[in-house]
Amino acid sequence: MAKNAVITHPESLKRPAGPSEYAKDPANASLTKADKIALYTKMARVRHFEQRCIRIYQQGKIGGFLHLYVGQEAVAAGTISLLGKFDHLITGYRDHAHGLLVGMSMKECMAELTGKVTGCSKGKGGSMHYFAPDKNYWGGHGIVGGQVPLGTGLAYAVKYRGQKGSCLTFMGDGAINQGAVHEAYNLAALWDLPVIFVIENNGYSMGTSQERSTAHPGCLAKRAEGYNMTWDVVNGHDVYEVRAKTAIALKRAHEESKPTVLEIFTYRYFGHSMSDPDKTYRDKEEVKGYRETKDPVFLFEKELLDEGVLTKALVESINAAAMEEADAAAVFADESPEPTVADITKHIYWEEDNRGPKTTSRGTIIFE
Amino acid sequence: MAVISYREALRAAMREELKRDENVVIMGEEVAQFNGAYKVTEGLLKEFGPKRIVDTPISEAGFIGLGIGASMLGIRPVMELMFWSFSYVAFDQVVNNAGNIRYMSGGLINCPIVIRGPANGGTNVGATHSHTPEAILASHPGIKVVCPATPYDAKGLMKAAIRDNDPVYVMENTILYNDKGEVPDDDYIVPIGVADIKREGTDLTIVAHGRAVITSLKAAEILEKEHGVSVEVVDLRSIRPLDEETIIASVRKTHRALLVEENKPFCGVDAQIAYLIQSRAFDELDAPIGRVSSIDAPQMYSKKMEDLQLPYPARVVAAALKVLA
Ligand SMILES: Cc1ncc(C[n+]2csc(CCOP(=O)(O)OP(=O)(O)O)c2C)c(N)n1
């Protein structure tokens, strides 16, 4: 452990489930009953989608890597729920939730996992590479930290255009040790870019705990000080707190065009990816502890039940509907056609896909 | 038609495109206040101001990645690398992000970025600053690579690159920056993917790109004067897309081919060209294809040896005579 003062998880993380101290925060006070139900519904949808993926993966229908978001739902749900017309987002490979939360359909998301032509990326991206630029969602990136300069560039473009917007740039706790992240931090601070760097700190990068990967662990956001950026730590198990603190960062981006680093403490329940047996680097008890006391979906459910916004019956019907939607998506993904060999060489170049009288580029561009 | 330098031609292209499209931004180390490490962007800051001409810190991965991100939203960044050798610290951005984003998104996202800068040996700066990555980068589907050899092509290709909706990597050459040539004042582009016959001939085809074109033209001169051989010099101009038809048509005419490039030999651009010629014009060949590349070693520092490491006219002449024997 580093000798210097270490920022531990926020106090609020330690308290037993109870009313969130951020329920009355301006960012949440403005939520109508319907807004709250919608937010809960979105979190439930993410969870059921991911759990449905496990079954399909086990049936051998999903190839390659599958990184699940279960346990982290409040992070993406809280942050994304605040975004407006000129706010963009980009993330790493743990990207399903972000896609569903910007409004991608379960069907296109599921079909991408099974490599079908009806997938959001037409079967060319897979689990790690979801995209929905029409919904300001720029992926879905497989190289740890590689998306962080891109998010900074999206924010640059927003500012260049004079729009009051931002780019939420998500990364994991492991990503912050990548050089590209530090370069992006410096550029964002140097040029006053409206970017919000969201560190989804789930405690581990694959099987490596923060203590084993990071000098001065437990205060990843504090590195922002080295770049003269504002930072904050957030209890990512409480969607109200996520919203409250993201709202402040968004305001800073919109009003002052300044970057922020938000370190959001969260936890993943399953292995790093489906190929991780999850046996060597953390205790079962630790996972159990989080599941039982800090589950973001159940905590929000309880909160809303206590507020009288949700009823047991409503909770049941919301979850049943989400499960049904995930089932239907699974069927769709199953029944959708595969891409063809001809599809392999499409979408490589804009020029090639848009050949016409105005085409200036010539010559062989796809080789035999 | 004015006679201007290769450097001025590049600058003219950027000036015209900056005026034409407000989404064009010039970005890189020392491009603005310093007027460019090689003065290619000289005067642009004064004319267009700091919003359009942007000095970056020394963070190639950071600022190239930022440019790629901005291009996804429709900005047209023209990023200067002080040397293409420095792209290696930004390789993930240059290849994985710019080159793959359109594909992995099933065609939903475009990346209209230009990355430009010198990529050459021969300037006595040692191996780290002398890389020629055109073959490495052109081997990635999704990326376009052009290598202008003359001021006319430098301007026309740069303008085409900036208007292109795909990532285009423009590889210049510091030794050519002062070369002068005729360049039209009016708006023109050199289409990407169209080779140019820089000299017509009947006995031998030399295929080259970048400064190797200039070297080959000098060799052709010698071959004509001293050996009575008529050499055709095909300037590829663009590595990917590749104008296969012009190469094949020339070989069909001369029946002999010599490939000249400043790359190292292993998996160089000419390896692809040699494959192309044998596969499409095997029966046309009267002799095995010849090849001149840099001597296969990291770039030598010592000036005289470095000059001998690169293709030079006498080496090209000797190789040509072998193909003609
Ligand atoms: C450049 C690079 N190195 C290594 C990997 C392999 N890898 C994928 S995810 C991962 C762990 C990253 O952990 P973290 O950033 O904490 O994100 P999390 O998985 O916890 O969401 C590793 C090592 C990669 N994809 N890219």
Ligand SMILES: [Mg+2]
């Ligand atoms: Mg992690």
